[in-house]
Amino acid sequence: MLIKAYAILLSEKVIGSRKLVLVGSGPDEKKYRKLIALLGINTRVEILGWKSQREIKSLLDKAGLCVLPSRSESFGLTIAEVLSQGIPLVTTDAGSLPEVVDRGKAGWMANADNLKSLVLTIKEALENYSESISKAHYGLKHARDAFSWANAARAYEKTYLAVLSKTFHETHSKT
Secondary structure (H helix, E strand, C coil): HHHHHHHHHHHHCCCCCCEEEEEECCCCCHHHHHHHCCCCHHHHECCEEECHHHHHHHHHCCCCCCCCHHHHHHHCCCHHHCCCCCCCEEEEECCCHHHHCHHHCEEEEECCCCCHHEEEEEHHHHHCCCHHHHHHHHHHHHHHHHCCCCHHHHHHHCCCCCCCCHHHHHHHHHH
């Protein structure tokens, strides 16, 4: 879907000289390479394969926009990692992603599995780039506040103490 969206935005002259850089690999890579060739955008798309976390961070530092059009998502760790770098983001409303991007405050959200929505959302993110930067700044703070290990430890501790307290009261109220 992202490759098709990129080709549409390229034909509408929204993308300018921006390249599409894809990170990762998988069983559908040959199919994607054929689609890229069929759409005639070989020189505009790079498929880099798997990269280390440090390499991905370096790529994100150079990115003007990160697009992660998930179709389903249980948490969205990759989205949280992008937010933690303060990179403008376009994602979808799949699974838990609305919560991860704080209902669109931390990034642009397209409808999952909807090409037209993805195209329009990327276009909006690029045409309103100052808003994209504002969302990225908010996303950076949101990721640090919501997804830090210190906050996770505090939440576990609070839950653990609540369970202990309830168990203590239940045990002692029977005696």
